Amino acid sequence: MSRKSERLVNLTIALLGTKRWLTKSQIFTAIDGYEGEPDAKERMFERDKDDLRNLGIEIEVGSFDPLFEDEVGYRIRPDSYRNDISEISARELSLISLATSIWQGAVLDSSALSGLIKLKSLGIESDLDAIPSIAPTIHISDENFATIVDAIANRRTISFSYLSPELTAQVRVLEPYGAGTKGGYWYVAGLDLDRKDIRLFRLDRIDSEVALQGKAGSYVIPPDFAMSTHLASPVKTEIATLKVRRGKAQKIVLASTIIEDGDEWVVVEYPFLHQSELLTDVLWHLEDVEIVKPVQARSSIIEHLNQVVAAHE
Amino acid sequence: MSKKSTPTQKAARMLDLVPYISSHQGVSTSELAEQFGVSVTELLSDLNALWMCGDDRFDLIELEFASGYVSIRNADTLNRVRNLSHQEIIAIVLGLDLISKDLPEERIDLLEDIETLRRKLGKGIERVIDASPASDGEVIALVKDCLATRRKLQIEYLAAVDGSLSSRVVSPIDLYVSDNRDFLVAFCELADAQRTFRIDRIKSATVLDLPAMSKVIPVSTDTTIEATVEIVTEMRRSRESLGKFVTGKGSTVEVSTYRLSWLARTVIASGGAMKVLAPSTTRSEIAHLARKALAIYR
Known part of the structure; x- marks a missing residue:
């Protein structure tokens, strides 16, 4: 176990410290741990390169002499290895500390921690007093989320089984572009390869393990893609006029404009998107909310209530 | 923390220990272990392995960690802070997003800092992620404060069923998570019983300078x-x-x-x-x- 980690560190030192390309044979002689038949050494070296790439360390391949292209060499460019974040203030570092503490016990906590350590290594002191006391929390222990983040980071295709509105499981194949959370739910957006369109999926509706497919870097995230657009609430363009019993249904009142404040009833204008959502919101409050307008919604709600009575008599 | 790290994770830690120790010469092993999220035993094993690294003809890394404090010399090649990985950027930027939506609006200075950081750290990745918290982080901080100092809390609570808004004085007992949501268990003076409140339905909260009730009332056994x-x-x-x-x-x-x-x-x-x-x-x-x-x- 420990020999492998030492070999990876030594390989990094050798490739990072060199000013010229190192050939494989130079690497195999200089670094302990490359043992066995030439084939075995080759395979070890290939795996080590992949492991370093997974740590974000890019190994460059080049050749010494354009006339002898078979003699390739390797190195790590210091400027691709080194953090190029120029200046971070004490207050910014405190914000990052707070941002990473959110992940404690949740699925990305090791990435959050290692990221914070790197930034602390820039030698800045944090200034916690500058930050007000807030304790936002993140609750995601879903291992699928870690897989999705890996897939987005390395641009790899994923597949999973997803529950349709009628609860049938369908296999979806996705080039994931982005991820995020809203209202306590987690989402992934990406190009659905079967439907050839960008779709949004809720993680709790995925009923299988998310599987990685294909190679890293197999697609490009469109430059105009923004997750915030996909998670933004659609603008509610319709307005309903509702009568709300005083003191009740505050969730509706808080989202409305009050236009008439009576003793028993308050008349409000309530924005909504689709009639079905309006009906669900209003039906929940039973005799405490009445739809005045639109007339169409008013007659639909009467029809719904009659159906409920008929179904339960 | 109890998870055994893979050789690759160990290698990553060894690489990151070098610049961290360089910028914190004389740091204690226990602090290092805490910062890196590993046990002291595992940290010492990392340091021992690191000690053996480098070009053994003339360029071995010099580490001193005999008396519980660590310093490092002769690690020039590795003495640079590594680039953030995409996973690290995603974790940090998601966290920053959540904080920015919890900050009071008048803290424009901090909101601007977060915007700058998103661009500085994000390298374009920031646009593929977006997060808003399920519950108000300010309320959670107040509840935690009440639990720690055993004080009462006054809340404006939006009832789920009839949608009425009520002002209640509660003595917090516990904070827990279920189905990705935060809940507060507290003794409620209005109901004169123990009640569970969903944090996202608490519209505002104020810590009262009154000691919390210490008696534990059994939960009413409602029939299911x-x-x-x-x-x-x-x-x-x-x-x-x-x-x-x-x-x-x-x-x-x-x-x-x-x-x-x-x-x-x-x-x-x-x-x-x-x-x-x-x-x-x-x-x-x-x-x-x-x-x-x-x-x-x-």
């Missing part, structure tokens, strides 16, 4: 209602609206809850997508509530 519900249409939406109270697969399911009013409203609000098959008392209660709601339209 077992109902058989038929899902007629919209399988996924209906099932999700029944949440964790539902068992069974297919279109006929069992629902177990201790609040009849919650079940009745859920079924009525489904607009015909669900109906209760049994027991008959629940069926007639639902029919009764629907008739009462119809009465306002006459």
Whole structure:
């Protein structure tokens, strides 16, 4: 176990410290741990390169002499290895500390921690007093989320089984572009390869393990893609006029404009998107909310209530 | 922390230890272990391995960690802070997003800092992620403060069932997470009983300078209602609206809850997508509530 980690560190030192390309044979002689038949050494070296790439360390391949292209060499460019974040203030570092503490016990906590350590290594002191006391929390222990983040980071295709509105499981194949959370739910957006369109999926509706497919870097995230657009609430363009019993249904009142404040009833204008959502919101409050307008919604709600009575008599 | 790290994770830690120790010469092993999220034993094993690294002819890394404090020399090649990986950027930027939505609006200075950081760290990745918190982080901080200092909390609470807004004085007992949501268990003076509050329904909170009640009141043992519900249409939406109270697969399911009013409203609000098959008392209660709601339209 420990020999492998030492070999990876030594390989990094050798490739990072060199000013010229190192050939494989130079690497195999200089670094302990490359043992066995030439084939075995080759395979070890290939795996080590992949492991370093997974740590974000890019190994460059080049050749010494354009006339002898078979003699390739390797190195790590210091400027691709080194953090190029120029200046971070004490207050910014405190914000990052707070941002990473959110992940404690949740699925990305090791990435959050290692990221914070790197930034602390820039030698800045944090200034916690500058930050007000807030304790936002993140609750995601879903291992699928870690897989999705890996897939987005390395641009790899994923597949999973997803529950349709009628609860049938369908296999979806996705080039994931982005991820995020809203209202306590987690989402992934990406190009659905079967439907050839960008779709949004809720993680709790995925009923299988998310599987990685294909190679890293197999697609490009469109430059105009923004997750915030996909998670933004659609603008509610319709307005309903509702009568709300005083003191009740505050969730509706808080989202409305009050236009008439009576003793028993308050008349409000309530924005909504689709009639079905309006009906669900209003039906929940039973005799405490009445739809005045639109007339169409008013007659639909009467029809719904009659159906409920008929179904339960 | 108890998870055994892979050789690759160990290698990453060894690489990151070098610049960290260089910028914190003389740091204690226990602090290092805490910062890196590993046990002291594992940290010492990392340091021992690191000690053996480098070009052994003339360029071994010099580490000193005999007396519980660590310093490092001769590690020039590795003495640079590594680039953030995409996973690290995603974790940090998601965290920053959540904080920015919890910060009071007047802290424009901090909101601007976060915007700058998103660009500085994000390298374009920031646009593929977006996060808003499920609950108000300010409320959670106040609840935690009350729990730590054993004080009372005054809350404005939006009741789930009838949607009324009430002001309550509570003594917090516990904060827990269920189904990705935060809940507060507290003794409520208005109800004179122990109650559970969903944090995202607490519209505002103030810490009172009064000691919290220390007596523990047993939770009232409400009788549960077992109902058989038929899902007629919209399988996924209906099932999700029944949440964790539902068992069974297919279109006929069992629902177990201790609040009849919650079940009745859920079924009525489904607009015909669900109906209760049994027991008959629940069926007639639902029919009764629907008739009462119809009465306002006459």
